[in-house]
Amino acid sequence: MKYRFEIIPSLCIGCRTCELACAFSHAKDKKPGRSRIYPLAYAPDKYVPVVCLQCDDPACVKSCMFNALKRNEETGAIDLDEERCVKCMACVAACPFGCAMVDAGHDEIVKCDICKGNPACVQFCPTKALVYNKV
Amino acid sequence: MAHITINGKVVKAHEGEMLLAVIKRLGIDVPALCNHEAIEPTGNCRLCMVEITRPEWEGWKKNVTSCLYPVEDGLIVNTHTPELLEIRKTLLDLQLARCPNSELIQKMAEEYGVHETSYIANVEGDNCIMCYACTRICEVLGKSAISAVMRGQKKVIAPPFGEEPVDCIGCLACAQICPTDVIPYEDKDGIRTIWKKKFELVTCKNCGKTIVTRDFADYLIEQRRIPHEYFETCDDCKRLELAKKMGGLITKAAEVAV
Numbered sequence: 363m364k365y366r367f368e369i370i371p372s373l374c375i376g377c378r379t380c381e382l383a384c385a386f387s388h389a390k391d392k393k394p395g396r397s398r399i400y401p402l403a404y405a406p407d408k409y410v411p412v413v414c415l416q417c418d419d420p421a422c423v424k425s426c427m428f429n430a431l432k433r434n435e436e437t438g439a440i441d442l443d444e445e446r447c448v449k450c451m452a453c454v455a456a457c458p459f460g461c462a463m464v465d466a467g468h469d470e471i472v473k474c475d476i477c478k479g480n481p482a483c484v485q486f487c488p489t490k491a492l493v494y495n496k497v
Numbered sequence: 498m499a500h501i502t503i504n505g506k507v508v509k510a511h512e513g514e515m516l517l518a519v520i521k522r523l524g525i526d527v528p529a530l531c532n533h534e535a536i537e538p539t540g541n542c543r544l545c546m547v548e549i550t551r552p553e554w555e556g557w558k559k560n561v562t563s564c565l566y567p568v569e570d571g572l573i574v575n576t577h578t579p580e581l582l583e584i585r586k587t588l589l590d591l592q593l594a595r596c597p598n599s600e601l602i603q604k605m606a607e608e609y610g611v612h613e614t615s616y617i618a619n620v621e622g623d624n625c626i627m628c629y630a631c632t633r634i635c636e637v638l639g640k641s642a643i644s645a646v647m648r649g650q651k652k653v654i655a656p657p658f659g660e661e662p663v664d665c666i667g668c669l670a671c672a673q674i675c676p677t678d679v680i681p682y683e684d685k686d687g688i689r690t691i692w693k694k695k696f697e698l699v700t701c702k703n704c705g706k707t708i709v710t711r712d713f714a715d716y717l718i719e720q721r722r723i724p725h726e727y728f729e730t731c732d733d734c735k736r737l738e739l740a741k742k743m744g745g746l747i748t749k750a751a752e753v754a755v
């Protein structure tokens with residue numbers, strides 16, 4: 363892994379710009395995709411941007427009977443191979459953090475792919491609560 | 498890396514990958530119904546046929562199913578020769594006779610100029626094109642709960658003895674992969690019905706949302722050693738839980754700092 367995606371919740375103001383950036387950067391057929399990141403409130407006015415943590419021992423990868431989920435060594439992300447996915451929802455059910463989701467609009471399973479190494483949420487986050495750094 | 502010529506253009510491809518994958522990557526429109534990355538190709542629908550030749554074949558050519566033909570260096574491929582168009586037209590004409598009610602087949606046939614089948618349409622048919630994608634995916638899953646039964650015209654995909662399939666875990670992979678969407682299922686009141694078998698859906702303990710069947714979850718827990726707690730709540734609730742957990746840590750850290 364050459365890069366690390368970092369979340370700094372104390373800087374998050376819950377503006378949801380990351381959500382927009384994510385949805386638009388994953389648009390398909392002129393329709394925005396489902397956001398893979400959600401700033402969620404844990405207390406009044408206190409937020410944590412919840413996004414796939416790209417676990418070291420990922421439950422989604424284990425749960426996929428069709429090998430559709432694989433680690434991308436470049437970006438460090440667990441990438442979903444749409445061509446292999448049969449939408450059985452195993453990963454959606456198995457991810458302990460709920461970060462594999464169903465995009466009903468596009469009828470597909472989605473998860474954070476760190477935008478193939480150029481995360482849109484990081485670029486747009488106004489408070490730099492999201493960082494993507496070389497390690 | 499191998500170099501092959503597709504429709505007059507030299508392209509790079511991985512030695513051994515199937516021609517259809519390269520063709521798709523280039524955005525060339527070759528119809529294919531029975532191919533899916535998650536299953537081994539079997540060349541059942543025949544629609545993905547392309548013409549191949551090599552310089553040393555001295556003009557000799559042959560038509561092959563591209564989903565089954567591995568890339569070899571120096572291959573010359575043509576995807577839209579008049580002969581191929583004719584073959585695809587005939588195939589779609591036959592498919593349309595078998596599945597006159599399938600919107601997908603109608604659309605594909607239309608694209609090849611078949612507005613109505615020239616054979617006898619099987620109006621009462623069930624739109625199954627006998628591509629075996631469902632049985633193949635079930636096999637990959639390690640279950641093989643369904644298979645082809647009977648022979649010839651009577652051949653259908655069904656569970657053994659037409660009864661509730663004992664090995665089925667209600668994962669829906671067969672219904673999802675079916676190109677013509679002919680495998681019916683229903684999720685209602687926490688129960689999934691597929692192949693006439695009823696399955697309990699795992700219900701989120703917080704909000705009641707359902708995602709997979711109990712049997713499928715148990716299969717994953719056992720086969721892939723995933724902790725069973727992971728399945729107790731739905732994705733929405735789990736995201737919230739994560740936020741709360743991280744929030745708790747932040748609050749604690751702040752207290753310590755003070």
Ligand code: FES
Nearest residue numbers: 540542543545564
């Ligand atoms: S896709 Fe190749 S034969 Fe069906």
